[in-house]
Amino acid sequence: MKNTIADIAHKAGVAKSTVSRFLNGGSVSHATRRKIEQVIQETGYIPNSFAQSLKAKKTSMIGTIMPRLDSFSASQTVAGMDEELRKHGYQLLIINASQDLSREIEALYDLARQKISGIILFATQVTETHLAAIQEIGIPVILLGQQHNHVHSMIYNDYAAGYDMGRYVLSMGHRQIAYIGVTEKDVAVGVKRKEGFLKAVSEYDEAEAFLYESGFKMSDGVKTACSLFELNRTLPTAVVCATDNIALGVMKAAHMKGIPIPERLSVTGFGGYDVTEVIHPGLTTVKYGYFQAGHLAAQHIMKLVNDEPVDFLTVMKCEMIHRESVDKLN
Amino acid sequence: MKNTIADIAHKAGVAKSTVSRFLNGGSVSHATRRKIEQVIQETGYIPNSFAQSLKAKKTSMIGTIMPRLDSFSASQTVAGMDEELRKHGYQLLIINASQDLSREIEALYDLARQKISGIILFATQVTETHLAAIQEIGIPVILLGQQHNHVHSMIYNDYAAGYDMGRYVLSMGHRQIAYIGVTEKDVAVGVKRKEGFLKAVSEYDEAEAFLYESGFKMSDGVKTACSLFELNRTLPTAVVCATDNIALGVMKAAHMKGIPIPERLSVTGFGGYDVTEVIHPGLTTVKYGYFQAGHLAAQHIMKLVNDEPVDFLTVMKCEMIHRESVDKLN
DNA sequence: CTGAAAGCGCTTACAG
DNA sequence: CTGAAAGCGCTTACAG
The missing domain is CATH 1.10.260.40 (lambda repressor-like DNA-binding domains)
Structure with missing residues (x-):
């Protein structure tokens, strides 16, 4: 050896x-x-690939920085990136930032040190420090999931997704609707989806929205739902959740409290996780094409690495999926 | 720069x-x-880390070869490895073999070329070619999930898990039990779990087991269950599935056919995926500590890299989780 | 505390 | 087609 x-x-x-x-x-x-x-x-x-790279001054590696690995969106996206990259002879180096923004910054420098050719940053928040690091390392970076004016960005149309979901729930006759969102620091999930939803609500005079904020975990969804149920007033007829995970938590809480879904409470999510299809009732949600987004991000970063032009902003479509978790009121 | x-x-x-x-x-x-x-x-x-590594003749990188990234067990395990490794200053390089055994072999050589210090192979099958590659690269390798006499191995006690599950289902009064397994090429999942289950069944004279084989995907579970339901004979009272994914597929199929769970059919899985808790009815399963296994694998590979002794075989315990998907017969 | 020099393993013009 | 030599960017004894 x-x-x-x-x-x-x-x-x-x-x-x-x-x-x-x-x-x-x-x-x-x-x-x-x-x-x-x-x-x-x-x-x-x-x-010895170090000696090779030392001369070649570049690698065929693409790095990706993920906020976590153990979520549906993350693992699907990574799988998509990996497949496409490998097909073109690149290798993917995956870094797990464990939902710690400062680790994302570290990771940017780490990857630069390793002469990675390009970086896909699966972003939840983009701070000034992120920007400074991206600029300093001088390596092509693509932001996936969030948008920033100074960096190539790929985002989902979260506003439209929120709007569509709002329209749908309203079209089913719901007028008292709870919205369980997440921190506004996450612009895509915390702000855009909510704004789209609220826009839809604003178009119906008699409609009313009640806003709650939850963490991202299923257990956070359970907690938020429980406190919502315990408020001594009429339950909304529907609760729109900012993610499928939260929606699953809400459904669990409803089961625990003996509240039938969708008969007494309609529930919806965002994401399109696999499980939303097999649970009962099936969850109405918006499907995000994580795997395809991974593909696309891989294509874009490869172009960037080879100095080919890439749209500065790419907006990816989402798709409403109607299932049984929303009841039609009359 | x-x-x-x-x-x-x-x-x-x-x-x-x-x-x-x-x-x-x-x-x-x-x-x-x-x-x-x-x-x-x-x-x-x-x-420039290449120049550094060229001198140092080693890296603080550990590689892991995964059959896929987008599964619960894979993402949990990777997250566990990553956390522990990072804590000790190692970086994890994740390679996705996309369920292709020949890619696993390639990956072993790739990692060797990159002077990775150690490798954790998340194995589903261990062939002669694997063994040859492991021997040739001369780098510490740990097998996770399968066992081989010539390589450090970490496995779950699948036999015991199968046995416990069998005992439990029998103790609830079931005697006509279908078992939906997977390919025997996967020794841990395809052979051991089944053998454990069959051992339990053999201890009850009046008990009878019907064996089926399915793929690993949820949709495979749906298919297998449908064909099982369509056989014109009395349904078994319980179906034990080799994985949670298959069990979820079976539950979906049962819903579609209007077969109530657990009243007319009890269902169980193996794995302990998060979703098994939130669905309704909750799925009785055996919890595998994927995250902790990742931790442990990381600790072992670090020891191996530093020439410290490590048990050649590590057997990890699993834990029965009793939920509502199994009915008590009298 | 500081510097000159050799060397890590490979690649790449440049001669032959 | 083949070889000698320089160089990639860093580290590490060894002198001073």
């Missing part, structure tokens, strides 16, 4: 440069080719 | 070695320290 190109050259009775040429597909006579092949075979020589 | 240690040295008016010493925490006078700090600050110097 500890063979170097010099060892191989020595054993094959040729010069290092000849071995290198052989390795890189340069012209080598048939005889020497065979000798080198044999020696490599015998020794199990594996080139 | 294109600064090298030589540039910094030049601008700070010192030698390269001094800058290097500064960077690596060696002793440097206060005055020069300040000068160097300032220059680095101004230039935004980022060391």
Whole structure:
């Protein structure tokens, strides 16, 4: 294992440069080719990629910084990126920032140190520090999931998704609607979806929206729903949740309290997680094409790496999915 | 960005070695320290990690080869490994083999080329080719999820899990039980769980097991369940599924056919996915500690990398979780 | 505390 | 087609 190109050259009775040429597909006579092949075979020589990269001054690696790995959106997106990148000979280096913004910054510098060719940042928030780091490292970066004027961004049309969902719930006759959102620091999920929803509500005079804020976890959804149920007043007829996870939590809370869905309470989510289809009742939600987004992000970063032009802002469509969790009122 | 240690040295008016010493925490006078700090600050110097690794002859990277990224077990395990590794200054390089065994082999060589210090192979099958590659690269490798006599292995006690599940379902009075398994090529999931289950069944004279084989996907579970339902004979009173995913598929199929769970059909899974708790009825399953397994695998590989002794075989316990999806017969 | 020099393993013009 | 030599950016004894 500890063979170097010099060892191989020595054993094959040729010069290092000849071995290198052989390795890189340069012209080598048939005889020497065979000798080198044999020696490599015998020794199990594996080139040292550091030395290679040191000369080449670049790698075929793309880095991605994820806020977490263990969520549906994250794992789908990564799988999509990976598939596309691999198809084109790039390798994906995945960094888990564990939902810690300062780790994202660290990761940007780490990746730069490793001479990664490009970075896809799966963003939840974009701070000034992020921007400074992105500028300083001087490597192509794509923001996925959030938008910033100074960085290539790919976002979902969260406003439209919120609006569509609002319109749908209203069209089903609901007028007293709770909205369980998340922190506004997350512009895409916390602000845009809510704004779209509220726009829809504002178009109906008699409609009323009650806003709540929850964490991202299923258990946060359970908690928020419980406190909502315990307020001593008439329950809204529908609760629109900013994510499928929260919606699942709400459904669980409803089950615990004996509130039938959708008969007494309609519930909706956003995301289109696989499980929303198999649970009962099926969850009405908006499907986000995470896997395809991963594909697209991979294509964009490869273009950027090769100095090809890429749209500064890409907006990805979402798709309403109607299932049984929303009741029609008359 | 294109600064090298030589540039910094030049601008700070010192030698390269001094800058290097500064960077690596060696002793440097206060005055020069300040000068160097300032220059680095101004230039935004980022060391080239290839050159560093080339000298150091090793990296603080651990590689992991996963059959897929977008599954609960995979993402949980990776998250666990990552957390523990990062805590100890290692970085995790994740490779997605996309359920293609030959890609796993490729990945082993790729990681070797990159002078990764150790590898955790999330295994589904261990072939001779795997073994040859592991031996050839000469890097510590841990098998996670499957066992092989010649490689450090960490496995779950699948036999016990299967046995416990069988015992439980039998103890609830079920005697006609369908078992939906997976390919026997996957020894842990396809063989051990089934064997454990069958052992339990063999302990009851009047009990009878009907074996089916399904793919790993939820949709495979749906299909298998549908064909099971369509066989014109009395339905078993319980169906034990080799994974939670399959169980979710079976539950969906039952809903579609109007078969109430657990009143007319009890269903169980293996895995302990998060969703099994929030669905209705809650799924009886065996919880596998994926996240903790990731932690443990990380600890083991770090020991191996540092030439510390590690048990050749580690067996991890699983935990039965009783929920509403199993009915008590009398 | 500081610097000159050799070397990590590979690649790449440049001669031959 | 083949080889000698320089260089990629860093680290590490070794002197001073």
